[in-house]
Amino acid sequence: MEALGRSAQVPVWLPWPLPQGWLMTGLAEAGDERSGVRGTVVALSGPSLTHGPADMLIIAEEPGVGLGAGFAGLPATDPGEGFGDGPPHAKVEIMSHPTPMWCVDAAPDRAVYAGEALGNWLWSVVWPAEAGHLMTLAELSLRDLREQGQSFDLPMGAFSPRLGDDGA
Numbered sequence: 512m513e514a515l516g517r518s519a520q521v522p523v524w525l526p527w528p529l530p531q532g533w534l535m536t537g538l539a540e541a542g543d544e545r546s547g548v549r550g551t552v553v554a555l556s557g558p559s560l561t562h563g564p565a566d567m568l569i570i571a572e573e574p575g576v577g578l579g580a581g582f583a584g585l586p587a588t589d590p591g592e593g594f595g596d597g598p599p600h601a602k603v604e605i606m607s608h609p610t611p612m613w614c615v616d617a618a619p620d621r622a623v624y625a626g627e628a629l630g631n632w633l634w635s636v637v638w639p640a641e642a643g644h645l646m647t648l649a650e651l652s653l654r655d656l657r658e659q660g661q662s663f664d665l666p667m668g669a670f671s672p673r674l675g676d677d678g679a
Contacts, residue, residue: 512538512656512665515538515540515548515551515656516656516657517657518540518547518548519540519547519548519551519657520542520546520547520548520549520573521548521549521550521551521571521572521573521629521631522551522571522628522629522631522653522655522656522657523538523551523553523571523655523656523657524551524553524569524571524605524628524633524653524654524655524656525553525569525653525654525655525656525663525665526555526569526603526649526651526652526653526654527652527653527654527663528652529555529557529665529666530557530645530649530651531557531558532557532558533555533556533557533558533567533666534555534556534557534666534667534668535553535554535555535665535666535667535668536554536555536556536566536667536668536669536670536671537552537553537554537670537671537674538551538552538553538554539551539552539554539674540552541572541576541578549572549573549576550570550571550572550573550576550578550579551570551571551572552568552569552570552578552582552674553568553569553656554566554567554568554671554673554674555567555568555569555671556668556671559639559641559642559645560642560644560645560648561641561642561644563639565637565638565639565642565645566637566638566671566673567635567636567637567638567642567645568582568634568635568636568637568671568673568674569633569634569635569653570582570632570633570634570635570636571628571631571632571633571634572631572632572634573631573632574588574589574631574632575588575589576588576632578634579625579632579634579636582634582636582673583615583617583618583621583623583625583634583636584617584618584621585615585617589632590613590615590625590632591615591616593616594613594615594625595613596613597613598611599611599612599613599626600612600613600614600624600646600647601613601614601624601646601647603626603633603635603646603651603652603653604650604651604652604653605628605629605652605653610626610627610628610633610653611626612624612625612626612633612635612646613625613626614643617636619640620638620639620640621636621637621638621639621640621643622636622637622638622640622641622642622643622644622646623635623636623637623643624643624646628653633653638673
């Protein structure tokens with residue numbers, strides 16, 4: 512976490528406190544040695560409010576990177592046409608401010624929300640799709656792991672298989 516926080520050009524968003532029963536299950540990044548880390552992923556796993564387990568990826572990326580769209584199962588690098596139309600479908604708290612997120616028409620096995628925070632895309636991709644209600648009910652507050660002076664005693668789980676295949 513510390514190494515990613517030092518090298519990332521974009522936030523490394525962690526829901527904190529974690530929803531009840533959830534674990535951190537991995538980190539991933541997109542970028543290269545020349546331009547640095549331009550996209551970050553925090554993976555989480557926990558119980559769904561309906562039944563069974565659920566997985567969530569919180570993604571921050573510069574526009575044009577395509578990391579969030581890849582995990583969403585989209586063919587482009589952004590949320591697509593109609594994004595941001597109408598009132599938001601969910602809100603997360605970032606730095607004490609509500610940040611709007613909209614549902615994205617994505618692969619049918621997952622729920623996808625996208626928004627903008629600090630000039631970067633913010634994505635949440637949740638499996639199974641029915642567990643997407645977590646975005647509207649959990650009142651998530653996101654913390655940027657790049658910020659100094661934070662201490663987290665994170666419960667860790669097994670590495671998320673979602674990180675190995677761009678969610679496909």
